[in-house]
Amino acid sequence: MALESGRPEARSADASAGASGTERGSGSLYRKVAADLREAITTGAFGEAGRLPAEGALAEQYGVSRGTVRQALAVLRSDGLVTSRRGTRRVVLGTARVQSFSELLSFTRWAYSMGEEPGGILDSMVRRPADAAEREQLRLEEGDEVYVMVRLRTLSGTPVMVERTVYPPRVGEIVAELPPDVVSHTEVLREHGILFTDADHTIDIVAANGDDARLLGCRRGGPLLRERRRTTDPTGTPVEWSQDRYLPGTVAFSVHNSLATSALSRHARDLD
Amino acid sequence: MALESGRPEARSADASAGASGTERGSGSLYRKVAADLREAITTGAFGEAGRLPAEGALAEQYGVSRGTVRQALAVLRSDGLVTSRRGTRRVVLGTARVQSFSELLSFTRWAYSMGEEPGGILDSMVRRPADAAEREQLRLEEGDEVYVMVRLRTLSGTPVMVERTVYPPRVGEIVAELPPDVVSHTEVLREHGILFTDADHTIDIVAANGDDARLLGCRRGGPLLRERRRTTDPTGTPVEWSQDRYLPGTVAFSVHNSLATSALSRHARDLD
DNA sequence: CAGTGGTCTAGACCACGTA
DNA sequence: ACGTGGTCTAGACCACTGT
CATH class of the missing domain: 1.10.10.10 (Winged helix-like DNA-binding domain superfamily/Winged helix DNA-binding domain)
Structure with missing residues (x-):
């Protein structure tokens, strides 16, 4: 250390001496x-x-x-x-x-931090009116539209996760314009001034639906580890509502908590 | 609010006035x-x-x-x-x-917070030499023993989770003495001066083994949501290493994190 | 430019653990 | 009894956001 x-005299003067x-x-x-x-x-x-x-x-x-x-x-x-x-x-x-926040939010950064090559294969991207749940999560008004994107994410070529992200118009417009081979949407959005600063995560098990099975190459109805995430920018405005479904055996999520810092909680799985 | x-004059004098x-x-x-x-x-x-x-x-x-x-x-x-x-x-x-830390650590408290009746059915409790992984997790020496407990946990009579907990000798001795119908071991340990203050959690999917299937009434090989947890006391000494396996659809775990507070991370599932 | 949160200081007293 | 971290104060300056 x-x-x-x-050198107690080095109070504040020479701050950032060695830039x-x-x-x-x-x-x-x-x-x-x-x-x-x-x-x-x-x-x-x-x-x-x-x-x-x-x-x-x-x-x-x-x-x-x-x-x-x-x-x-x-x-x-x-x-x-x-x-x-x-x-x-x-x-x-x-x-x-402990990984940085961005490493957690961005599949791309996460992949690089493990020395793997991230990939993203766009399955679909549609614009349509937001349903009730989406309006609730993204704080939209009746009649507002959303962009819904489905992508298969790979690590060094191997399918790992299906990403289903719902964007509010302001963000979706940017993502929809991107070439399909752009891997990290997070990076692009950051360059456009869309910042990700806070996120709520919920982790549980879900059964693979037809799309999941097709994209991941698993059995329909087979178990997937699901991470749902709502991300907001510094002003508290939702910028993303995403559902990531991982093949078993590809990831684990870790948390540390203590009497002082308790951000983790356990819920009954009733409401959706 | x-x-x-x-009342700026109420500085410190009357602290704890209304006890x-x-x-x-x-x-x-x-x-x-x-x-x-x-x-x-x-x-x-x-x-x-x-x-x-x-x-x-x-x-x-x-x-x-x-x-x-x-x-x-x-x-x-x-x-x-x-x-x-x-x-x-x-x-x-x-x-x-956000639930309190104890609500998260104690199945019993969690159950009560949801208005359900917690139950625990002891399946087995054995004392044996610690293996390498257990020594590592509980910071024990070669030759030290551990107490391994397996319990089926229920919510209002319905099987929900299998709890596999490894205790170091100091803690296990207390737990082993308890009548099999004691529901909350955490409470008892607290009364004995064993405090739980810090925990590391890892969440992933695992396939049910024979014991899991028998206790939970699910199919062998069926998916379970696993939470592994290592808990330490205020001095940093491990007091518990536990593996809880939940039936799908019974729980979800939630975390909030932000640029400032980042306790959550995502791992590749290589090493156990 | 004014207002706001972020950082830092210097000092004080208290509650707890340990010897 | 003593050292340690926990709490609280009063004031200062800075970096950033908005008007």
Whole structure:
């Protein structure tokens, strides 16, 4: 662990001294501290027991205030890397590698992060009036239209997932214009100023329908792992409502949660 | 929204004045503020547009510092209730009802929260040397033993899930002593000072084996929704490694994540 | 340009664990 | 009794959004 430690005089003046350090915290101090601590943890510093220094000690080491250290530690906490308890030093919990948000939202980025080649084969793309459920999810008015896209997604040529995405007009218009061989729609949309910042995911099992079976080459009625996702932009406006159906054995979803951070929940599967 | 607003003089002196207010924030100020704001949001205050007051305004209303308000808002943010963007007021994102951590970890509490009667039928409970995977997960040494429990869980009498839990000796000794009709092991363990504070979950599909089929009454080889979970106590010591297999159509798992809070990830299903 | 949330500081007191 | 993290305050400046 380092980050040119000590040197309490290096307060704020020389911020971003080595402008080369791209990605190393992208600006805010606490991110830099968090990144450094994350590396120290995964590297295995802090010894076998994995006891971190006290907040005050870290503050002095990095030449920042305790508040900033706490902000950094909160990041690691929510990633499930360290514990936190009143009265005791923090302890290393695990070395979990948490993907970035974009890696999770974009099949393409996910594929690359595993060293696989992502592919997308467009099955259909239609524009039609939104039904009740779609209006509800995308916050549309009666009579508004939606774009519905169905794509087969592949990893290095192997069929893995069927993607059924419903876009509101503003977004759908852009996607509909794309050549069918564009793999990452997410990237294109980002270039058009459509940002994905928040998502709600629901994961369950569903039986393959005729289209699923045809595209994935599985048995009709066979089990698929379904991830439904509603994504919104920074203003809270829905930009996508998607249903991804994975062949068994191709993916697993992971979550970390704790008494402090609880974003996961379990539901009865009644309503759709 | 209220919380006896105004009254800037009520700084810290009368804290916990009405000790009756159980659960209404359980002590810390920011939890009280968060609880109040959460209610205001779900009640539908803040109008149709759902724009929250500025942080400074809220601070004045509640008679607390801006820092405390921000702490409260961070809770709502991570629950996916509100957005947050520099330059703009916060906006209501959704009315998601997020279960408490204990509701997620305990089948019993989950059942009650849905108004169903939880049940547990013990299938087997054995003590034996831990294999390599179990030692890895529970951080045990070669030669250490584990307790392995298999239970059928029911909701109002209907089979729903098979629970396969591996306990380290310290915990297993307690569970093994319990009468077979004890429904909530989590509750009992809590009374014995075994605390569950952090968990890592992995969700995927698995085929039912002979035991699963016998207990759940499904076809052998039929699809089940599997949730694997490793739970640790506040010191980071593993206390449970469990594998729950649900009949299709009985549950779904939900997560909210955002650019800020990303605890969910997607994995290739290679290594077990 | 004014308003808003994001970041950071410096200091204070408290509740909890541990020795 | 002491060290540790949890909470809270008061004030400061900056980066961004909107008008």
